[in-house]
Amino acid sequence: MKNRKPFSSREKFANSMKNALLPLLLVACMVSCAVWVYIEAGDGYAWQWARSWRYLGVWTAGGFRAGPLLQGLGITVLLAFCSMFLALFFAFSLVFMCLGQSPVLAFAGRALISLIRNTPLLIQLFLFYFVIAGVLRLNPFMTAVFCLALFEGVYLAEILRGGILALPHAQWEAAFSLGMSLPKTLRYVILPQVFRNVLPSLAGQLISLIKDTSLVSAIAAADLTLQARNVISETYLSFEIWIIVAVLYFLLTLFVSVPALIFAQKR
Amino acid sequence: MKYLVKILAVMLVLPFFLANAARAESTIDAVMERGVLRVGFSTFVPWAMQDKNGEYIGFEIDVAKKLAEDLGVELQLVPTSWDGIIPALLANKFDVIIGGMGVTTKRNLTVNFTVPYDYNAMDITANKEKAGGLKSLADFNNKAVVVAVRNGSAGATFAKKFLPEATVRFFNEEAPAIQEVLSGRAFAFVSSRPLPTLEIAKNPDKLFRPFEIAEYKEPIGFAVRKGDFDTLNVFDNWILTMHGSGWLKERAEYWFMGTEWQELIPGD
């Protein structure tokens, strides 16, 4: 698209430096804005970082003992993990319900998807915990796993449905003409392709799931946000603790999104 | 393009020259100059709550109104969620928190508290079916017992201190915590008076009071930003005056002992 003249390697280097200058400057501006906001807003506020580190963990004679924040982080990771697996199960069930032959199942699937997509997760958590989980005797953690899985499963179902419908029909026809049954077709032909295509979207949903776990503090599941609120109500170190929590969530989601980015670029 | 680069380079270094000097005016001076006292609070029944018309009423609201009246300024109420009330104070969203804040030493390291204008007495209500046989604090202090409290309330502090073995569930609001006890999933709900009494009156068939919590009292005071002695002095002396005149005692009795105010709130 650009006019390509033969450049010497020194000119090429100078060109790439010039091209890199504007973006790098923009990035540096964004960083300096953030630093400025920190300095300006923290003006007149006595930062008490020294009191805050112990809530992450302490080094004792026996080794490293995790503080409430790290314990909460562990629960959050466990919650996200369990929910993701259950969500995949729900997603597949919903997709087969919607794309299947039975009109009753298709209607039920679409109604469930519509209901869950259009109501906030917080209200769903409350209603599920106080109305249904009471009868089934589920504790807050299991309720949280189930509710999150249902919520994310609906979004995953939409993604999977889009992925399956985007495959050329020839794939199905070729598989059937080879004599493969439906389960075999799905397992060996359709699903591997669908997964490869939708993996970036799946990673995006996992990130959303990790962020949505912060809501389960409303039903008293002991995740990172609840522990943070607890520590803050004891010590009133709001700014310091919230910044630490923000960094922890950021690192957690970075853990998922960076491999997904690399995978997407390799394709 | 070249101009763009130059402008961006200037934007990069400019912020560091623009940082302001620290604000040195005391809060009370700013209030008198502005003519408005901004009070932050959070909803706690019956400290502060909305009546049928959406206006705020309650013990804290009465205290705030009297304070503004005595100072000779207008009152601006800033309802804030409990989570964000301390950051809001530190970010100068309002001048003082009059919201049933329990004074503890750890909290005192971040904000300044006035002398107490009231004391939080604790009370407990339990589910009849689940906790029928439990009669004392020691009975509740074991792992099988689930206690529901509101995060950040006096009840939470009490539960952490006196019920360390019990399984404590922290909710962000009182209503879910009470619902937890009503449905039988938690054994008991601990909070400051008079909320447990009100709940027992609403649901006498499901709830009861297993025992009285007698000696424990948490002082509550106004919260102001640190380093501001003039403001603290004015508020301290105002509170002592109100104690002396008996006004605070009369208001506390109206809101915490009586039930006439219940007609003003929606819901029945």
Added chain:
Amino acid sequence: MNNADKLFLLIFGVLFLFVLHAVFASVQDFSFKRLFSYLIRADENGNWHAGVLLQGVGMTLRLSLWSLALAFLTGSFVGIVSAHKSGVSALPGRLYVLVLRNMPPLVLLFLVFFFASSVLTEFWGNAENSLAKSEYKGLFYVLAAPEGQLDRMAACVLTLGLYEGAYIAEIVRAGIESVPCGQWEAARASGLTAWQIRRHIIIPQAMRQSLAPLAGQSISTMKDSAIASIISLQELTFQSMELMNVTGRTVEIWILTALLYYCLCVFLEKLSKKWECSIKWKPLQ
């Protein structure tokens, strides 16, 4: 209907009845009149006022619409500018998206409201004062933010706008990158400049691709506006929590709130489907 269908119908019927039973078992003293009074209320003179929950709905609508406007602006700009870039040039766009998408919106709102807005406190104070004196006060209170809530509304709109803008940037970028390269080359050959190409050729085609995800993102924005309750902006979630705390009627108020959100979101969904259809079937000029 064959036998399998009848069985499924039976199972779903039983499940539905079970849920209904669980709901009514946990509600005492149910009253439609009282629930209706939370929506619309008559005071002593017989005048009708919007109830607490309807006021919350109004605030949620204001918040969602203003944040969507900001989000579309930011997101489209970042998406268009960062499409087809790689290496170092892609860095600003990718950084914006990466940082904002990987933070919980709750924490972002905290940081913006308590941190960044203390930088702007005096500005909002002056704006409110000068507004209180002008004649357009009433209109502003209805359209933008009621009295005393301007700084909170502004912080929420900024946060939600930036946060959803990151998602919209990705959607727009994917839409633009899905337009075939041949379009760019042909346009270049016709002598159009880069911005002209984007405006007349690329963006109309990219919009068809991105309309469905954008509609989904608008619905997410409306639901994400619930985080504004953390800084006590009196939107629907905040009002329902307050009401629930005062009256103690948890289950009824949650169900009512869920219904209100459902109506709002389904309305938005139907609207965007209609718009999508009209755009998809309009011939490209």
